[in-house]
Amino acid sequence: MKKILLVGGVDNSGGAGILADKETLVTLEAGASVAITAITAQTDEKFHDSHAIPAGILKMQLSSIDSNEIGAIKIGMLPNSETVEVLAEFLDQHRYLPSVLDPVFSSSSGGELCSSHGIECLTSLLLPLVSLLTPNLSEAQHLADLPSADSQDLSSLSNACLKLGAKAVLVKGGHLPGNLCLDLLAQHGKKEVVFERPRIPDGVQVRGTGCRLATAIAWYLSQKKDFPEAVKHAGDFVHAYIQRQSCSGKAFEK
Ligand code: PLP
Secondary structure (H helix, E strand, O other), X not given: OOEEEEEEEEXXXXXXXXXXXXXXXXXXXXXXXXEEEEEEEEOOOOEEEXXXXXXXXXXXXXXXXXXXXXXXXXXXXXXXXXXXXXXXXXXXXXXXXXXXXXXXXEOOOOOEOOOHHHHHHHHHHHHHHOOEEOOEHHHHHHHHOOOHHHOOOHHHXXXXXXXXXXXEEEEEOOOOOOOEEEEEEEEOOOOOEEEEEEOOOOHHHOOOHHHHHHHHHHHHHHXXXXXXXXXXXXXXXXXXXXXXXXXXXXXXXX
């Protein structure tokens, strides 16, 4: 069985980032190869600091991986333009592999995860190379740069993001008000697909849900599911995870 290549940052609290990605793959009984882009020091409440891994070391991690063993790529934190450039070169050489980019710009613990020049490079270099982009509402608003009247509308946001180059865009609407959480998948030349799930009270407080969703989607894509199927299965997986966290009270004890 092929592995998922996880590219991203370490959150030393374990709530998000590549440790959460790896945990997700263990639950799905899937294997992982890892390339670390940054080390962060944070708790659920406070972001202390972040150290970007030098581009040369990232490049070496990627070149040490046997790409014949990889079935899909999941990309999370990319701290700066240098790491984005390394990734763009790697994706360009591996266009045959499905890739999921979760564009993490900031952490709910309060830290900046990507420099502003890094975000510009990610938009121009990386988006045209990825299969699926999975922004949350604020990340999609940042990337889409729409007039404010359209900036809460998932369809306008996902279509504006789609124009930036990815094959498909999933805008996650969990931060919109309402009893339902809506996510919208847009693909070039295909009908939009809306995924609807009941809101779990305080579910938005659970950390690392975006990381886990993108990782699970990458896994289902590696299993030859199409975008709607992969997003549906991964969404169900993360919904069950949030429910478990919520029942255990773990996410909310402060
Ligand atoms: N820290 C790292 C290293 C991450 O990769 C991410 C998300 O991908 C976060 C923090 C943000 O996590 P959250 O906003 O879920 O707290």
